Amino acid sequence: MSKTKIAPSLLAADFGNLQQDVEMVNNSNADWHHIDVMDGVFVPNISYGMPVLKAIQKHATKPLDVHLMIVDPDRYIKTFADLGASILTIHYEACTHLHRSLQAIKAEGMLAGVALNPHTNVSLLENVIQDIDVVCLMSVNPGFGGQSFIENTYNKVKALKELINKKNAKTLIEIDGGVTSKNAAALTNAGADVLVAGSFVFKSENPTQTIEELKNIAG
Numbered sequence: 530m531s532k533t534k535i536a537p538s539l540l541a542a543d544f545g546n547l548q549q550d551v552e553m554v555n556n557s558n559a560d561w562h563h564i565d566v567m568d569g570v571f572v573p574n575i576s577y578g579m580p581v582l583k584a585i586q587k588h589a590t591k592p593l594d595v596h597l598m599i600v601d602p603d604r605y606i607k608t609f610a611d612l613g614a615s616i617l618t619i620h621y622e623a624c625t626h627l628h629r630s631l632q633a634i635k636a637e638g639m640l641a642g643v644a645l646n647p648h649t650n651v652s653l654l655e656n657v658i659q660d661i662d663v664v665c666l667m668s669v670n671p672g673f674g675g676q677s678f679i680e681n682t683y684n685k686v687k688a689l690k691e692l693i694n695k696k697n698a699k700t701l702i703e704i705d706g707g708v709t710s711k712n713a714a715a716l717t718n719a720g721a722d723v724l725v726a727g728s729f730v731f732k733s734e735n736p737t738q739t740i741e742e743l744k745n746i747a748g
């Protein structure tokens with residue numbers, strides 16, 4: 530049985546046919562819908578906000594994995610819970626009181642995720658790893674889809690896995706950015722549990738088949 534979760538990133542979806550792309554994910558072998566919310570301040574891009582998330586939520590049948598690339602994410606924790614997020618990921622670099630923010634996410638009944646930019650060392654999570662359900666390692670600089678995978682991510686996955694094991698934590702490791710069939714197996718072998726894939730899925734000829742392919746390769 531396959532253990533790696535696949536989370537297609539709707540950032541690469543066709544927004545003229547959003548419902549169709551959400552339903553494709555529903556009917557595929559994917560595990561989560563990955564949704565990137567960008568504010569144009571934390572990252573140099575603005576993606577979409579609450580009305581679009583509401584439209585996605587209306588049609589989605591799989592858990593919504595919402596990744597906030599925004600400053601001061603505490604302001605919106607309740608809003609995203611009300612919009613149906615199952616997993617809410619905030620950036621380490623955007624939080625002053627990360628421990629408090631994680632508790633606030635859990636208090637709203639969501640799984641708590643922390644994303645790390647490519648330059649951020651995983652050791653910074655040492656004192657909070659047991660409170661994190663998912664660590665999202667950015668394998669590109671956040672803000673845009675379609676970028677090339679940063680190879681140092683493998684070292685970060687291994688270091689994070691060691692930290693999780695050392696602390697007896699149950700944290701999942703998610704990889705976001707530049708995931709393709711070429712690096713999926715190496716990532717899971719290094720310790721990744723969840724693979725986010727945007728362009729590789731939605732820009733392919735047959736996205737359902739591409740998800741299946743990733744699922745098989747990732748194992």
Ligand SMILES: O=C(CO)[C@H](O)[C@H](O)COP(=O)(O)O
Nearest residue numbers: 671672674675706707727728
């Ligand atoms: O967070 C992201 C970029 O900031 C994304 O999840 C991005 O959509 C990944 O897409 P791709 O698979 O095309 O790299």
